[in-house]
Amino acid sequence: MTYPPEGQQPQPPAPYSPHPYYPAVYVVKPPIMPHAVWSVVLAAIGFVSPFLPFFSLPASIAGVILGHIGLSKIAKSPIPRSGRGIAITGLALGYIAILAGALWVLFYVSLSSAVNAS
Numbered sequence: 001m002t003y004p005p006e007g008q009q010p011q012p013p014a015p016y017s018p019h020p021y022y023p024a025v026y027v028v029k030p031p032i033m034p035h036a037v038w039s040v041v042l043a044a045i046g047f048v049s050p051f052l053p054f055f056s057l058p059a060s061i062a063g064v065i066l067g068h069i070g071l072s073k074i075a076k077s078p079i080p081r082s083g084r085g086i087a088i089t090g091l092a093l094g095y096i097a098i099l100a101g102a103l104w105v106l107f108y109v110s111l112s113s114a115v116n117a118s
Helices: 032-046 053-076 084-117
Strands: none
Touching: 032 053, 032 084, 053 084
């Protein structure tokens, strides 16, 4: 399924009328903002790998940035877009992963300095 370019309305699917006396009902689900999906993907990668701070911190930061971009584009889009909840989930996971990664870096630095001091 392809999505129409910005500014054009999506074409509805072929009509289906369960009964000849009732009109056909078109249900068109608005497309999901891809920034929101990538926000969740990157934030989840950062969330499940906090023990790799040089990998998880950049992924989490990118997830947070994409979550904010996704929320902004969803709010400003002239056609309805879905994915607000997905973007918020990506933001929450990203912020938690950034906090966990930062705490892990602080723990690692304090542990290595304690080992080097003795």
